[in-house]
Amino acid sequence: MYDGSKIIAGLIVFVGLFTFPFLYNMGKASAKPEPKIDTPVIQQLAEKKCVEPKSFMRAEHMKLLNEWRDSAIRKAKRVYVGAEGKEYTISLQNTCMKCHSNKKKFCDECHNYMAVKPYCWDCHLEPKEKKL
Amino acid sequence: MSINRREFLKIAGISLLGFGGASAVKKHLMGDNWVEASEVLRSPDALTAQQWAMVVDVRKITTMNDYKKIVEACHSIHNVPDFRNPKDEIKWIWKDTFEHTFPTSGHPYMEEGIEEKPFLLLCNHCENPPCVRVCPTKATFKSKDGITMVDFHRCIGCRFCMAACPYGARSFNWRDPRPFIKKTNPEFPTRTKGVVEKCNFCAERLAKGLEPACVEASNGAMVFGDLKDPDSEVRRILRTHYTIVRKPELGTRPSVYYVIGG
Numbered sequence: 001m002y003d004g005s006k007i008i009a010g011l012i013v014f015v016g017l018f019t020f021p022f023l024y025n026m027g028k029a030s031a032k033p034e035p036k037i038d039t040p041v042i043q044q045l046a047e048k049k050c051v052e053p054k055s056f057m058r059a060e061h062m063k064l065l066n067e068w069r070d071s072a073i074r075k076a077k078r079v080y081v082g083a084e085g086k087e088y089t090i091s092l093q094n095t096c097m098k099c100h101s102n103k104k105k106f107c108d109e110c111h112n113y114m115a116v117k118p119y120c121w122d123c124h125l126e127p128k129e130k131k132l
Numbered sequence: 133m134s135i136n137r138r139e140f141l142k143i144a145g146i147s148l149l150g151f152g153g154a155s156a157v158k159k160h161l162m163g164d165n166w167v168e169a170s171e172v173l174r175s176p177d178a179l180t181a182q183q184w185a186m187v188v189d190v191r192k193i194t195t196m197n198d199y200k201k202i203v204e205a206c207h208s209i210h211n212v213p214d215f216r217n218p219k220d221e222i223k224w225i226w227k228d229t230f231e232h233t234f235p236t237s238g239h240p241y242m243e244e245g246i247e248e249k250p251f252l253l254l255c256n257h258c259e260n261p262p263c264v265r266v267c268p269t270k271a272t273f274k275s276k277d278g279i280t281m282v283d284f285h286r287c288i289g290c291r292f293c294m295a296a297c298p299y300g301a302r303s304f305n306w307r308d309p310r311p312f313i314k315k316t317n318p319e320f321p322t323r324t325k326g327v328v329e330k331c332n333f334c335a336e337r338l339a340k341g342l343e344p345a346c347v348e349a350s351n352g353a354m355v356f357g358d359l360k361d362p363d364s365e366v367r368r369i370l371r372t373h374y375t376i377v378r379k380p381e382l383g384t385r386p387s388v389y390y391v392i393g394g
Contacts, residue, residue: 081171122324
C-alpha cells in the first residue's frame with residue numbers, strides 16, 4: 001500500500017472527528033420531557049379532558065391546530081365539536097391557553113426536547129406566567 | 133443458498149407491496165382523516181351577511197375626541213402598534229383630508245370647511261377587491277360574508293396587495309410590532325415582522341355577535357349591516373341619503389359609504 005501510514009493516520013483522524021459528537025454526548029441524554037397540566041384552571045375541572053382524547057392530542061395536536069386556524073380564519077367557523085359532542089370556541093389564545101396557561105411546562109417542554117420551533121408565538125400572545 | 137435475479141426481483145416486489153400495504157393500513161388505523169371527521173360550525177350567535185357594509189355619517193363626527201375615541205377603540209383591541217413614525221405607521225382606521233379621501237370629487241367652490249374636515253378611512257372591503265386578485269398565496273381572500281380578510285398565517289410579506297389597494301388601507305410591519313403596542317389585548321394576536329395587516333371588519337367580534345368596535349364607539353355615526361339585505365339599516369340609509377364611495381371610477385365597488393352633507 002502506497003502511503004499506508006498517511007492513509008491510516010487520515011482514517012483515524014476521520015473516524016475520530018466523525019464519532020466525536022456521539023462520544024462527547026454519550027451518557028448525557030437530556031432529561032425526558034415531562035409536560036405538566038397542573039394549572040389552576042385544569043385543577044378545577046371536574047373532568048380533566050381536552051377537546052379530544054389525550055392520545056390523539058399528543059400525536060395530532062399540530063394538525064388539529066392547523067385545521068382550527070383554517071376553519072376560524074378562512075371559513076369563519078369558530079366552533080369546534082369534539083368527539084364527545086362538546087362544543088369549543090376555536091381559539092389558541094382564548095381556548096387552548098386558558099386551560100394550558102403554563103406554556104413553558106406544557107408546550108416548550110417537548111418542543112425544546114424535539115428541537116421543533118413552532119412559530120405560533122411570533123404573533124399569538126402567550127399567557128402571562130409567573131417567573132419560576 | 134444462491135438466489136437468481138428472477139427470484140430476487142420477485143421477493144423485492146412482494147416486500148415492497150408488503151411495506152406499502154402496511155403503511156396504508158397504519159394510516160387508516162391511526163386515522164389520518166380523523167380531524168376532518170370532527171365538525172366545525174358557526175356559532176349561533178354570530179352575525180352573518182352576504183356582504184357586510186358600513187355607512188360613515190361624517191356630519192356626526194365633529195370633535196377631535198370623536199375621532200380619537202373611534203380609532204382608539206379599534207387599535208387597542210387589535211393590538212395595533214404605534215411606531216411614532218409615519219414611514220412605519222400601521223393603520224386599521226385613520227383620518228385624512230377630503231382631497232386625499234375623494235381625490236376626483238372635489239372642486240374649488242365646495243361647502244365651507246369640508247376641505248379641512250378629516251374623514252375616517254378604513255379598508256373598504258370591496259366587492260371586487262384588487263388586493264385579493266394579486267395575492268400570490270391567497271393570504272388575502274374574500275370571506276363568505278364579504279369581508280376582505282388577511283390570513284396572517286399565510287402572508288409572506290410580498291406587499292403586492294399594498295401596491296394593488298388604491299385606498300392605502302394596508303400597512304406593512306417593517307419591524308417587530310410588539311414593543312410598540314401600548315397595552316396588549318390578550319384576546320387577540322399581534323402581528324409579526326414581515327406581514328401586511330389591515331382592518332378585518334372585526335370578524336372576531338362578529339363571530340361573537342358583536343358589531344365592529346368602531347361602530348360601537350362612534351355613537352351612531354357609523355352604521356354596519358348587510359348590503360344585500362334590503363331591510364338592513366345600511367340599505368335604509370343608502371336609500372334615504374345621498375352617499376359617496378372612494379374612487380368609484382376604479383370599479384372596486386367599496387362597501388364603505390359616506391354621508392357627506394345635506
